[in-house]
Amino acid sequence: MQSMSLTLSKRLSNSKPLFRISSSLVAHASSATTSPPPPSPPVPSPSALNSLLTAPWSATQSRGITLSGSDIRVGNLIGNRGRAHEVLKLYRPLEGTGKATLEVPPQSVAGYATVATTEDGAERKERNSGLSKATKTKREQLLKATAVASLLLIYPNTYSLLFANFFVFWHLYAGIGEILADYVHHEMTREFVMISLRLFLIIALKDVCLNFVFV
Amino acid sequence: MADNTQSYWEGYKAFWSERFSFLSNYSRFINRDKPIPSWSSSDVEEFIASDPVHGPVLKSAREAVQFGLTGSALGALFTAGYAWKYSKSLHGAGLSFLAGGIFGWTFGHEIANHTLQLYRVDTLAAEAKFLDWWNKKTGGY
Numbered sequence: 001m002q003s004m005s006l007t008l009s010k011r012l013s014n015s016k017p018l019f020r021i022s023s024s025l026v027a028h029a030s031s032a033t034t035s036p037p038p039p040s041p042p043v044p045s046p047s048a049l050n051s052l053l054t055a056p057w058s059a060t061q062s063r064g065i066t067l068s069g070s071d072i073r074v075g076n077l078i079g080n081r082g083r084a085h086e087v088l089k090l091y092r093p094l095e096g097t098g099k100a101t102l103e104v105p106p107q108s109v110a111g112y113a114t115v116a117t118t119e120d121g122a123e124r125k126e127r128n129s130g131l132s133k134a135t136k137t138k139r140e141q142l143l144k145a146t147a148v149a150s151l152l153l154i155y156p157n158t159y160s161l162l163f164a165n166f167f168v169f170w171h172l173y174a175g176i177g178e179i180l181a182d183y184v185h186h187e188m189t190r191e192f193v194m195i196s197l198r199l200f201l202i203i204a205l206k207d208v209c210l211n212f213v214f215v
Numbered sequence: 216m217a218d219n220t221q222s223y224w225e226g227y228k229a230f231w232s233e234r235f236s237f238l239s240n241y242s243r244f245i246n247r248d249k250p251i252p253s254w255s256s257s258d259v260e261e262f263i264a265s266d267p268v269h270g271p272v273l274k275s276a277r278e279a280v281q282f283g284l285t286g287s288a289l290g291a292l293f294t295a296g297y298a299w300k301y302s303k304s305l306h307g308a309g310l311s312f313l314a315g316g317i318f319g320w321t322f323g324h325e326i327a328n329h330t331l332q333l334y335r336v337d338t339l340a341a342e343a344k345f346l347d348w349w350n351k352k353t354g355g356y
Contacts, residue, residue: 156230186301193311196294196318203325210334212234 138174146171158213165212169205173198240339244346251346252353262345272341275331279338282327283320290319 076087149167152160177194184190244251259277263270294315299308328334 156227184302184307189298189301192297193294193314196290196315200318200321203321211237 142171142174161212162209165205165208169201173201237339240343241346244343244350251350254349258349259345262348266344266348269341269344272336272338273345275333275336276338276341279324279327279331279333282323282330284323286323286326287316287320290322291316294318 072087074087078085078087145167149164149171152164152167154160176197180190180193184193259273263274266273291312292315295308295312298304298311302308
């Protein structure tokens with residue numbers, strides 16, 4: 001079974017990047033801070049024992065994780081001692097053992113890497129929240145329509161009453177729909193209430209038209 | 216120009232006063248020193264039997280209330296049951312009960328509006344006529 005070592009990426013200037021102790025265990029010098037991924041895949045040192053004697057402190061600093069190579073892909077989240085790390089890059093040397101570099105962005109929430117961009121262009125899709133541009137544009141359109149409706153009432157006649165009536169009820173429907181979209185998470189229940197609300201508002205629209213236009 | 220502006224605002228006020236004229240139908244029965252005596256269903260039935268014009272209209276209006284009550288009950292129970300079935304949320308079921316009741320009343324009253332053809336008559340005038348009849352009958356001023 002092919003094995004892969006996952007290590008936190010941090011290289012000190014006076015130390016070699018990685019050195020091999022055994023065929024499946026890879027030790028390295030690491031720390032908790034973040035750094036960009038190395039420009040080239042690290043190569044194992046020919047003499048593991050010599051490196052270990054040169055820098056004996058590096059064994060206690062080891063944070064390596066050994067996982068099956070076929071289970072790892074770019075974008076996966078891996079839990080390591082209560083912290084979540086995201087796989088940013090995979091190295092697959094010819095000799096059969098693979099390595100991956102993990103990075104925790106500085107601005108991310110502790111314990112969870114939210115968004116990371118890799119050189120492969122694989123980006124995590126953000127949730128379409130209410131503050132995104134599309135939703136804001138739709139809300140602005142509604143507010144403009146309602147402003148037009150209030151301006152229409154300056155000219156008291158049948159047509160201004162009809163248009164103002166329509167725009168106000170449209171605004172009511174969109175506003176309540178947005179509230180339901182935020183708080184009612186079951187889609188069938190939300191659709192049921194939205195259809196009932198639409199029928200109710202259509203009847204109310206008709207009643208207001210009859211009472212104000214055909215007075 | 217001043218005459219045009221003045222006539223515009225006079226027309227504006229007249230227009231909107233006409234739209235809200237239905238608010239004055241009950242004013243002479245509400246703004247009183249002594250309230251109107253209470254009436255019962257038998258008094259309403261007596262008025263329906265005695266008035267050939269407004270009696271049938273009031274009868275239809277009272278039947279429409281039954282449609283509204285039935286629709287309200289069905290709407291409230293069905294909507295709250297549907298929401299409770301999928302969410303098991305107490306406040307959600309409560310709000311669905313209220314919304315379903317309002318929607319159900321509106322749908323029921325709409326069915327009554329078409330079934331009893333209430334759109335052809337003025338139910339508000341019939342109710343005001345009944346209040347006037349009851350006021351005279353009880354010796355009011």
